[in-house]
Amino acid sequence: xxxxxxxxxxxxxxxxxxxxxxxxxxxxxxxxxxxxxxxxxxxxxxxxxxxxxxxxxxxxxxxxxxxxxxxxxxxxxxxxxxxxxxxxxxxxxxxxxxxxxxxxxxxxxxxxxxxxxxxxxxxxxxxxxxxxxxxxxxxxxxxxxxxxxxxxxxxxxxxxxxxxxxxxxxxxxxxxxxxxxxxxxxxxxxxxxxxxxxxxxxxxxxxxxxxxxxxxxxxxxxxxxxxxxxxxxxxxxxxxxxxxxxxxxxxxxxxxxxxxxxxxxxxxxxxxxxxxxxxxxxxxxxxxxxxxxxxxxxxxxxxxxxxxxxxxxxxxxxxxxxxxxxxxxxxxxxxxxxxxxxxxx
Amino acid sequence: xxxxxxxxxxxxxxxxxxxxxxxxxxxxxxxxxxxxxxxxxxxxxxxxxxxxxxxxxxxxxxxxxxxxxxxxxxxxxxxxxxxxxxxxxxxxxxxxxxxxxxxxxxxxxx
Numbered sequence: 001x002x003x004x005x006x007x008x009x010x011x012x013x014x015x016x017x018x019x020x021x022x023x024x025x026x027x028x029x030x031x032x033x034x035x036x037x038x039x040x041x042x043x044x045x046x047x048x049x050x051x052x053x054x055x056x057x058x059x060x061x062x063x064x065x066x067x068x069x070x071x072x073x074x075x076x077x078x079x080x081x082x083x084x085x086x087x088x089x090x091x092x093x094x095x096x097x098x099x100x101x102x103x104x105x106x107x108x109x110x111x112x113x114x115x116x117x118x119x120x121x122x123x124x125x126x127x128x129x130x131x132x133x134x135x136x137x138x139x140x141x142x143x144x145x146x147x148x149x150x151x152x153x154x155x156x157x158x159x160x161x162x163x164x165x166x167x168x169x170x171x172x173x174x175x176x177x178x179x180x181x182x183x184x185x186x187x188x189x190x191x192x193x194x195x196x197x198x199x200x201x202x203x204x205x206x207x208x209x210x211x212x213x214x215x216x217x218x219x220x221x222x223x224x225x226x227x228x229x230x231x232x233x234x235x236x237x238x239x240x241x242x243x244x245x246x247x248x249x250x251x252x253x254x255x256x257x258x259x260x261x262x263x264x265x266x267x268x269x270x271x272x273x274x275x276x277x278x279x280x281x282x283x284x285x286x287x288x289x290x291x292x293x294x295x296x297x298x299x300x301x302x303x304x305x306x307x308x309x310x311x312x313x314x315x316x317x318x319x320x321x322x323x324x325x326x327x328x329x330x331x332x333x334x335x336x337x338x339x340x341x342x343x344x345x
Numbered sequence: 346x347x348x349x350x351x352x353x354x355x356x357x358x359x360x361x362x363x364x365x366x367x368x369x370x371x372x373x374x375x376x377x378x379x380x381x382x383x384x385x386x387x388x389x390x391x392x393x394x395x396x397x398x399x400x401x402x403x404x405x406x407x408x409x410x411x412x413x414x415x416x417x418x419x420x421x422x423x424x425x426x427x428x429x430x431x432x433x434x435x436x437x438x439x440x441x442x443x444x445x446x447x448x449x450x451x452x453x454x455x
Contacts, residue, residue, distance in 0.1 A: 160420060203415065210418030214388060218418055260356075 002061060002070035003244060010247045011068060013298040019246065020326045024256070027263045030328045037268035042322040044290075047314070048278045050122075051098040051339070052077070052085055053292055054107040055284040060129050062155075062168045064202065064245040066296050069102040077284040081309065082109040085282055086116045088312035098279075098339060100127040100292060105141055118148050125151045127200075127339070130179035131172055142179075146186045151196040153235070153339070154180070159222040163204045180229045189231040197230075200341075202237045206254035208261060208334050209236035212342045235341030238262075240293050240330040262329040270336025273343035276322050282309055290322045292339075293330070299323045350404045358405075388417035395424060396431040 003011035010016055023029075034040040056073035058065075077085075089097065097117040104110050104126060117124045126145060133142050145152060154176075158164050161173035168176075180197075183189060189197030199219060203209050216234035223229040239245045241259060249255040281289040286309040289295040300307045305320040336343030362369030380390050391413045398406035414424050 158420065160422070163420060205415065207412055207415045210388070210416055214386070215418040 002056075002068045002072055003247060004068055005070065005072040008247065010243070010250075013296065016242055016246055017297060017325070019250065019255075020241065024259070027259060027326070028266075030324050030326050030332075033263075033266050033329075033332075034271060034324065037271055039268065039271050042271070042274070042277070042324055044318060044320050044322060045277045046318050047092070047094050047280045049096045049098050049275070049280070049339075050085075050089055050092075050094045051100060051279050051281045051292060052082075052104075052113065053100050053281065053283055053295060054082075054102070054104045054110060054113070056102045057106050058102040058129065059106065059132055059135060060103070060169055060172060062129075062244075063248060064167055064204075064239050066240050066243045066245060066293060067102060068243045068296070073102065075284050076107055077109060077286075079109050079112070081284070081286040082113055084286060084309045084312075085113070086120070088309055089117065089122065090120055091312075092314050094280075095123055096125065097122045098125045098127065100339075103129050103132045105132050105138060111144060114144075114148050114150055118150075123151065124148065125153050128152050128154045129168075130154050130156065131175040133179040133182060134175055142182050142186055146188065146195055149194060151198065152183060152188060153198050153200060154183075155200045155202075156180075156219075157200075157202050157204050159219050159226070167202075167204045177227050177229065180223075180231070181227070184228075184230060189229070191230070196232050198233045198235060199231050200235050200237055202239055206239075206249060206252070206258040206261075208265065209238055209337070212236045212335065233341070235339070236335075236337070237339070237341065238330050238333055238337035240327060242293060242327055242330075243296055259326070259329070262333040265333035266329060267332055267334060267336060267344050269344035270334070270342075271332040273336060273338075274328075274331050275338035275340065275343070276331075279339075280317055286310060288312070288317070290320075291331075293327060294323055297325070297327065299325070352408065355405045355408060388414075388419060391417045392419060392423065392427045396427040399428050399431040400435055 031040055034042055055076035056067055056069045057071070057076055058069035058073070059071060061070040099110065099113060101107065105128065114124050132138055156164065156176055157167050164173035164176065165171065183197055186195065187193045188195040201209060201215055201219070209215070212234065215236060219234050223231070241249060241255070249258050276290040279291060281292050281295050283289060283295050288301045288307055288309060289299065290301055301317065301320055302323045303321040306312055306316045331337050359369070380387060391410055394406065395410040395414050398410050411424070
């Protein structure tokens, strides 16, 4: 169940921000940590990733989801906004289009966005939950992705069913394995293939992710041995203390300990390489954000940068000042965390 | 960890350096070096530490190394096997002393 569907107070971003902004003496304000690292104010270094979140509809309801996505959500990017996105993209040479959700493939404009982005010569990434590939309504989805050489970035928190299902729902692991086999059959993940298949690991609980190379080696060995599955890279992502994961932290009494862990693990190198510095995140309604997490906290780009895709102009966004908060410790702890894995290796 | 041990005491561990800072410094450096990647991986060391934590029955260590094992990418299956190793050694250590019993019994018996 999404927080929105049960009208949970934390479904509102203001309620989440109220928790996150509660001062705790031992938690240095994130801006002060940046200042200590000579990174304040944090600014963009140019946009290389145009990330489009097409909405919150999803066929799964993962327990850690920072989007609070689910089958009940109806927020969805319409064609007019999708067109504005492509118009903005066409006016730039931003090389990567990263499409996310929810399950982005369920948006009626998803395939149009893919085709248009490819027509413009851009590399396209699909943040895929895997099980969507098995839905009867999406029977031709995998072939569509392969035909357009879309990079698949697939969530798989662990190489065993117990952990994966605990986070993503009963039976999801088996479906994920089936979907990965389907992708492998189409050429995805094969060593020399240009059909890129990357997996995403995130902890199944209130702890930091392991070293990316170490867990990637485990995934590679175990998925090959147990299921004959191959993939290119594995990205580790830290769970962000927002939305459903924040609710989990608070409900289980893990919030203070987890935040302390994040704050104490602040890494200036990870902050310097944070994805918000090279990403522009577009919301389903066209609002512009520094990242998908700020999007879910309804913190649009600030400091006079154009805040809607209809007002997009690259010069106003390329070196914009980034909106930060205590949640940003999630991306800067340890080896760092981004949609492309660790940021400080 | 209710009663004698308190979870909130674990982060206070460095207070042990207050009255003997040099010893604490030496301990901290040695401790960090022990757990660094070496001939054994950091994950293997965390699993050993988890097993030893159970053998010495230190609630702080169990808490810390459960978290550490998870953060090193171990799963419950692996962590449970590590605890079984500790349990087997403890159990085996008791049982092998049965030989002392047998020796003692032999000595006084006809």
